[in-house]
Amino acid sequence: MQSMLEIENLEHKYGVIKSLKGVSLKVNKGEVVALIGANGAGKTTLLRCVSGMLKPCGGNIILNGESIYGLPAPKVAAKGIAQVLESRHVFPKLTVLENIYMGAYCRKDVDTVKEEIERWFCTFPRLRERSSQLAGTLSGGEQQMLxxxxxxxxxxxxxxxDEPSLGLAPIFIEEIFKIIPQLQQMGTTILLVEQNAQMALSVSTRGYAMETGCITLSGSSNELLNNDDVRKLYLGEA
Structure with a gap:
């Protein structure tokens, strides 16, 4: 399979404390790859290094065969990486529709963008109903959709x-995780970082487990779901 993202021996430090210790993983084109681990394992730090929000101190990050190591966030975004941050981060004083258009600020094909938004409104009818509502007044689940x-x-x-289920009611978690396979069917390549290992592995192709800044396990999602260590540490089974 063609590689989309390759992370090679990535290192990061907060002061003298190593937060990433030689992390390597790969996401192939068209895959959904899950990265699971407890809070504090280093998952969000890894994502912020990939997206240019943090600067690593060793290793490499390759997107479609081109190194993006150390690039600032705007240049990484221009290369085609979009990150949905933990805890959502909408523009609260803009409407739902204005928030959506903020995602297309670099695009020039205005008519195509309008058509795409209409299709998304069909997928998420709640957003259509609330298109003129201020985003800050939406529920957590609605903000995640947005x-x-x-x-x-x-x-x-x-x-x-990054942690799409965080702080959501179960009904919204189910709804969000139903859309992930649909995004994959549309041709979207996805790196899914999630504490809810059962949900993440149920919608992904392959997975990695992370502890204290290191990748400790990897394999197909089915292999990880049936791994005794994963079942004990992440699925709450004795």
């Missing part, structure tokens, strides 16, 4: 989802 759509209208090569 930031996913905002990321998708940027037409990304790689979509990174």
């Amino acid at each position: 930031v996913i759509v905002r990321a998708m209208v940027s037409n990304p090569k790689l979509l990174i989802l």
Whole structure:
């Protein structure tokens, strides 16, 4: 399979403390790859290094055969990476529709963007109903839908989802995780970072487990779901 993202022996430090210790993983084109791990394992730090929000101190990050190591966030975004941040981060004083258009600010094909937004409104009818409502007044689940759509209208090569289930009611978690396979069917490559290992591995192709800044396990999602260590550490089974 053609590689979309390759992370090679990535290192990062907060002061003298190593937060990433030689992390390597690969996401192939068209895959959904899950990265699971407890809070504090280093998952978000890794994503912020990929997206240019943090600067690593060793290793390499390759997107479609080109190194993006150390590039600032705007240049990484221009290369085709869209990240949906943990805790959503909508523009609260803009309407739902204005938030969505913010995702397309680099695009010139205005008519195509309008058509895409209409299709997303069909997928998420709640957003259509609330298109003129201020984003800050939406529920957590509705905001999560909004930031996913905002990321998708940027037409990304790689979509990174950071803890999409965080703080959501179960009904919204199910709804969000139903859309991930649909995004994959549309041709979107996804790196999914999630504490809810059961949900993440159920919608992904392959997975990695992360502890204290290191990748400790990797394999197909089915292999990880049936791994005794994963079942004990991440699925709550004795």
